[in-house]
Amino acid sequence: MSDTKYSPIPVNLESGKRYSWCSCSFSSEQPFCDGSHRANKATPPLVFEAEETKEAWLCTCKQTGTPPFCDGSHNG
Numbered sequence: 001m002s003d004t005k006y007s008p009i010p011v012n013l014e015s016g017k018r019y020s021w022c023s024c025s026f027s028s029e030q031p032f033c034d035g036s037h038r039a040n041k042a043t044p045p046l047v048f049e050a051e052e053t054k055e056a057w058l059c060t061c062k063q064t065g066t067p068p069f070c071d072g073s074h075n076g
């Protein structure tokens with residue numbers, strides 16, 4: 001049985017735009033960073049630039065091997 005808390009979130013990425021993907025799980029703005037890692041002394045966000053405008057499924061379980069994208073690890 002999968003835990004829906006850790007399902008990936010579909011987001012519309014815009015080519016050339018930069019995003020901060022939460023890598024620590026503390027953010028309440030998943031899948032993006034809201035600065036909560038600072039107070040929690042946790043890992044900083046992964047900043048990435050979208051290569052194309054498209055819908056992408058971003059990982060929320062933080063176990064993905066291809067951050068920031070979901071690779072199905074949340075099922076394992």
Ligand code: FES
Nearest residue numbers: 059061070073074
């Ligand atoms: S949500 Fe799918 S690998 Fe993390």
